[in-house]
Amino acid sequence: MMTTTDGPTDSAQMPRGRVTSRERRGPHELTEPPIRGDHLMVAASVPGIDPCDVACEAMPAHVLGDLTPSDDHWLIDHTDDCRYCANELHRFHQTADVLDRCHDVCTTQMTPPSLPPQMRRYLAQYAQIDSPIGLLFVAASGAGLCEIDFAQDEAETILRRRLAARGFDPRPLPADEERPADRMVEDAATQLTEYFQGQRDHFDLPLDLSGVTPFTRSVLEATATVPFGRLDTYRSIAERIGKPRATRAVGNALGRNPIPVVVPCHRIVRSDASLGGYTGGLQIKQRLLALEGITLA
Numbered sequence: 001m002m003t004t005t006d007g008p009t010d011s012a013q014m015p016r017g018r019v020t021s022r023e024r025r026g027p028h029e030l031t032e033p034p035i036r037g038d039h040l041m042v043a044a045s046v047p048g049i050d051p052c053d054v055a056c057e058a059m060p061a062h063v064l065g066d067l068t069p070s071d072d073h074w075l076i077d078h079t080d081d082c083r084y085c086a087n088e089l090h091r092f093h094q095t096a097d098v099l100d101r102c103h104d105v106c107t108t109q110m111t112p113p114s115l116p117p118q119m120r121r122y123l124a125q126y127a128q129i130d131s132p133i134g135l136l137f138v139a140a141s142g143a144g145l146c147e148i149d150f151a152q153d154e155a156e157t158i159l160r161r162r163l164a165a166r167g168f169d170p171r172p173l174p175a176d177e178e179r180p181a182d183r184m185v186e187d188a189a190t191q192l193t194e195y196f197q198g199q200r201d202h203f204d205l206p207l208d209l210s211g212v213t214p215f216t217r218s219v220l221e222a223t224a225t226v227p228f229g230r231l232d233t234y235r236s237i238a239e240r241i242g243k244p245r246a247t248r249a250v251g252n253a254l255g256r257n258p259i260p261v262v263v264p265c266h267r268i269v270r271s272d273a274s275l276g277g278y279t280g281g282l283q284i285k286q287r288l289l290a291l292e293g294i295t296l297a
């Protein structure tokens with residue numbers, strides 16, 4: 001089980017000119033021991049874990065050459081099969097290339113390297129709206145509604161961080177407007193108000209799910225088909241996306257639903273009809289279900 005392979009030491013495996021993090025730190029500084037063995041394969045096989053999360057977290061270490069050969073192999077195998085992670089890894093390599101060029105600039109002449117155009121981010125505009133379940137932040141990109149956050153302490157900071165993590169450039173809509181100026185945010189605000197007033201039982205809004213993993217996307221798409229006033233279970237969502245054993249991973253994915261209320265994760269409960277979890281708190285889950293005529297003990 002335990003192997004004692006060290007991190008890659010053969011510089012021929014590394015892209016030419018790449019400076020490893022160990023070289024950056026210098027040979028005399030204390031460094032954490034390299035991660036040993038099939039760490040990633042083991043981590044990705046834990047029930048309830050999305051392998052794409054494991055892959056993405058390991059990517060910085062991969063581009064720096066800090067992974068063990070077996071972990072490198074696992075990551076490459078995964079990105080061979082997974083277009084989402086292949087794209088993510090491509091972006092990490094682009095970033096590493098830019099950093100390497102910065103390193104070269106520091107040691108040669110002071111001309112900053114240009115960023116590749118692919119690294120441009122998509123604008124996401126957001127506004128705060130009032131609702132019976134409290135203030136909500138609503139964010140939309142040019143492609144659709146991308147985030148709804150329940151207002152809480154530091155809500156705007158959290159919203160901006162979540163949008164940035166999905167590759168968006170977050171911008172508040174002008175505050176001097178009585179209503180949100182952007183059409184997409186305005187449509188979402190109108191439809192949410194109608195829903196909370198009991199005048200709407202479905203949402204007619206384009207959704208932008210970019211920046212979520214393929215697994216999470218499939219969970220969210222299955223959840224979006226559960227109609228108003230109906231319940232479904234984590235297990236049934238897992239079965240519908242063809243991963244019948246991934247009940248816990250479905251729960252975790254819904255816990256990170258970027259567009260609650262509109263993607264109705266509040267309609268998903270445990271198989272014994274107990275509520276399960278809810279990011280905004282179980283009280284909000286109960287209020288949303290009550291609004292749809294459902295009362296659970």
Ligand SMILES: [Zn+2]
Nearest residue numbers: 052055082085
């Ligand atoms: Zn993946």
